[in-house]
Amino acid sequence: MVSKKVGNQTVVFQNPPIVLSGYNVVGPKEGEGPLKGSFDKVLADTYDGEKSWEKTEAKMLETAMREVVNKANVPLVSVDYILAGDLLNQIISSSFAARQIGLPFIGLYGACSTMALSTALGAVLIDGGFASKVICSASSHHDTAERQFRLPTEQGNQRAMYAQWTVTGAGSLLLGNSGAGPKVTSATFGRVIDYGETDTNNMGAAMAPAIADTIINHFSDLNRQPDYYDLIATGDLGSIGLQLVLEILNKSGTKTGINFTDCGVMIFSPKQDTHAGGSGCGCSAVVLTGHILKKIISGELKKILLIGSGSLHSSTSSLQGESIPAIGHAVSIEA
Amino acid sequence: MVSKKVGNQTVVFQNPPIVLSGYNVVGPKEGEGPLKGSFDKVLADTYDGEKSWEKTEAKMLETAMREVVNKANVPLVSVDYILAGDLLNQIISSSFAARQIGLPFIGLYGACSTMALSTALGAVLIDGGFASKVICSASSHHDTAERQFRLPTEQGNQRAMYAQWTVTGAGSLLLGNSGAGPKVTSATFGRVIDYGETDTNNMGAAMAPAIADTIINHFSDLNRQPDYYDLIATGDLGSIGLQLVLEILNKSGTKTGINFTDCGVMIFSPKQDTHAGGSGCGCSAVVLTGHILKKIISGELKKILLIGSGSLHSSTSSLQGESIPAIGHAVSIEA
Numbered sequence: 001m002v003s004k005k006v007g008n009q010t011v012v013f014q015n016p017p018i019v020l021s022g023y024n025v026v027g028p029k030e031g032e033g034p035l036k037g038s039f040d041k042v043l044a045d046t047y048d049g050e051k052s053w054e055k056t057e058a059k060m061l062e063t064a065m066r067e068v069v070n071k072a073n074v075p076l077v078s079v080d081y082i083l084a085g086d087l088l089n090q091i092i093s094s095s096f097a098a099r100q101i102g103l104p105f106i107g108l109y110g111a112c113s114t115m116a117l118s119t120a121l122g123a124v125l126i127d128g129g130f131a132s133k134v135i136c137s138a139s140s141h142h143d144t145a146e147r148q149f150r151l152p153t154e155q156g157n158q159r160a161m162y163a164q165w166t167v168t169g170a171g172s173l174l175l176g177n178s179g180a181g182p183k184v185t186s187a188t189f190g191r192v193i194d195y196g197e198t199d200t201n202n203m204g205a206a207m208a209p210a211i212a213d214t215i216i217n218h219f220s221d222l223n224r225q226p227d228y229y230d231l232i233a234t235g236d237l238g239s240i241g242l243q244l245v246l247e248i249l250n251k252s253g254t255k256t257g258i259n260f261t262d263c264g265v266m267i268f269s270p271k272q273d274t275h276a277g278g279s280g281c282g283c284s285a286v287v288l289t290g291h292i293l294k295k296i297i298s299g300e301l302k303k304i305l306l307i308g309s310g311s312l313h314s315s316t317s318s319l320q321g322e323s324i325p326a327i328g329h330a331v332s333i334e335a
Numbered sequence: 336m337v338s339k340k341v342g343n344q345t346v347v348f349q350n351p352p353i354v355l356s357g358y359n360v361v362g363p364k365e366g367e368g369p370l371k372g373s374f375d376k377v378l379a380d381t382y383d384g385e386k387s388w389e390k391t392e393a394k395m396l397e398t399a400m401r402e403v404v405n406k407a408n409v410p411l412v413s414v415d416y417i418l419a420g421d422l423l424n425q426i427i428s429s430s431f432a433a434r435q436i437g438l439p440f441i442g443l444y445g446a447c448s449t450m451a452l453s454t455a456l457g458a459v460l461i462d463g464g465f466a467s468k469v470i471c472s473a474s475s476h477h478d479t480a481e482r483q484f485r486l487p488t489e490q491g492n493q494r495a496m497y498a499q500w501t502v503t504g505a506g507s508l509l510l511g512n513s514g515a516g517p518k519v520t521s522a523t524f525g526r527v528i529d530y531g532e533t534d535t536n537n538m539g540a541a542m543a544p545a546i547a548d549t550i551i552n553h554f555s556d557l558n559r560q561p562d563y564y565d566l567i568a569t570g571d572l573g574s575i576g577l578q579l580v581l582e583i584l585n586k587s588g589t590k591t592g593i594n595f596t597d598c599g600v601m602i603f604s605p606k607q608d609t610h611a612g613g614s615g616c617g618c619s620a621v622v623l624t625g626h627i628l629k630k631i632i633s634g635e636l637k638k639i640l641l642i643g644s645g646s647l648h649s650s651t652s653s654l655q656g657e658s659i660p661a662i663g664h665a666v667s668i669e670a
Contacts, residue, residue: 004464009439011465052655089424091444095647099527099660104344107444109426128463129339130346189439312430320387325434
């Protein structure tokens with residue numbers, strides 16, 4: 001058996017899984033942002049005919065799972081597994097969506113790193129010979145996440161200027177062991193890192209050290225330089241977290257350049273009043289499956305690295321005085 | 336590439352990962368039950384010196400992760416990944432334990448099926464060549480789970496006679512690609528199934544259809560009969576759920592016998608006033624890594640099948656009128 005592990009945290013796929021399709025659904029605010037042309041479906045309102053935002057989120061995710069398979073023009077029964085997660089307690093969006101689809105389901109929790117984690121583990125299943133097709137998904141909804149982690153949006157509380165705006169969106173990739181498309185070439189699984197940040201409005205600062213750690217390890221494990229990639233997108237640190245990551249990388253000797261960006265920075269315009277940018281599992285899910293994937297397919301981007309960034313606290317852990325642990329998982333996709 | 340997928344939901348490992356060690360920690364009540372001789376560490380009280388039960392649960396899990404590695408007499412740095420999950424919102428027990436250990440971390444949510452899920456995915460990583468050693472873990476704590484899902488235990492509410500008692504316990508397996516020990520030979524990933532049960536005190540009834548589905552598919556995929564195994568343990572349906580699963584299996588033509596049991600039935604004596612038996616991620620985690628593993632190592636059991644059973648609801652989904660979806664993941668371990 002040849003080892004596919006390289007360095008401390010990275011795996012390199014020997015038969016790189018192919019991205020057969022991507023599909024995403026976003027809320028109205030996301031559909032008015034700078035990436036509006038890259039989304040497959042934009043909801044007219046945040047309920048989409050459901051009685052609760054939680055039901056809307058599960059429905060968005062179910063749509064993203066079904067339509068990514070339809071887009072690839074393959075039968076649903078040819079898919080082996082669903083890998084998915086979201087921000088809600090007990091990942092109910094993913095579990096309820098998977099109930100509707102009926103395929104074997106692997107539930108993940110990586111907070112906002114979930115899209116990278118589901119893609120990484122989906123690629124492991126395919127490259128390892130355990131599956132021929134898998135759906136990799138993640139979702140979030142602004143109103144479900146805000147009321148669970150902070151305050152109900154109906155209250156209309158003023159948000160901190162350094163806070164991020166949880167994205168309403170769901171995204172899926174369909175990975176396969178044959179066919180045409182970009183390839184998932186490597187994955188770096190992150191460690192849980194906590195520098196003691198306790199302000200749950202300041203997710204960017206809480207996550208930055210973990211994300212920088214994963215980026216540094218990715219390049220060290222693969223003996224690669226950042227200019228290997230056309231685009232290195234963290235997802236979703238927002239403007240403050242991205243700046244902190246770049247500072248850490250520069251101090252550590254990792255050369256950063258214009259190819260570094262963040263999904264949370266890309267998805268909203270400063271005019272949209274989201275403050276530090278977007279966040280939530282759905283943020284990197286819809287930017288990856290929309291904007292980034294379309295640019296890879298068009299040839300504009302050849303090699304990209306997505307580093308999903310997750311903050312692993314809960315309301316209970318914060319109320320009990322714990323600081324915020326974070327994690328970054330990375331996947332590289334190449335044309 | 337040879338496919339390791341067999342039938343619809345099952346994977347068969349070609350180089351079956353080896354169980355190098357198992358370790359568990361349980362609370363005082365579990366330590367007084369019928370399996371008391373099989374546990375590695377029994378806490379004197381449910382706090383173990385911590386200021387909250389949540390902190391106690393994370394500490395138990397951290398102990399189970401560290402000690403499973405020590406027991407195998409290998410360095411912690413030789414372990415590639417931790418795969419773990421628990422019942423708490425945002426799986427804080429697992430995330431906080433992984434923060435202390437410092438290894439790359441893959442967070443899972445499968446409710447009480449988590450021990451089977453972490454073992455199955457850990458085996459996938461090893462058999463696929465992505466890792467040489469992984470820690471597979473799960474935990475629960477009676478008082479953290481009860482206050483999150485039902486009522487704070489300090490209230491002293493009367494429990495329904497058909498309710499189960501969430502186990503206080505954490506368990507870990509260390510899987511490796513070389514060495515001596517029992518082997519993880521196959522895994523069946525479950526589908527999310529929901530027959531409409533809405534009573535969150537009746538977890539056994541909510542989970543039974545999903546567990547029966549996974550068992551039926553495991554035997555169908557592998558063209559195997561239940562008498563292939565010396566022990567088939569669901570984990571953790573309790574006495575009512577186990578009875579329902581046996582009824583479904585008998586009606587479907589699957590021959591059940593004395594080799595069928597349930598971790599939730601095994602862990603408590605009827606004298607311990609737990610009503611329908613044990614539940615929680617920690618239940619199957621400590622029964623597998625304790626009682627069952629010890630009997631495999633002693634030669635008393637040669638082939639076992641564990642079917643972890645998870646109920647995928649949240650307090651929010653139940654309050655919004657949703658029924659309870661459930662899932663079963665199975666792993667076979669052979670001497």
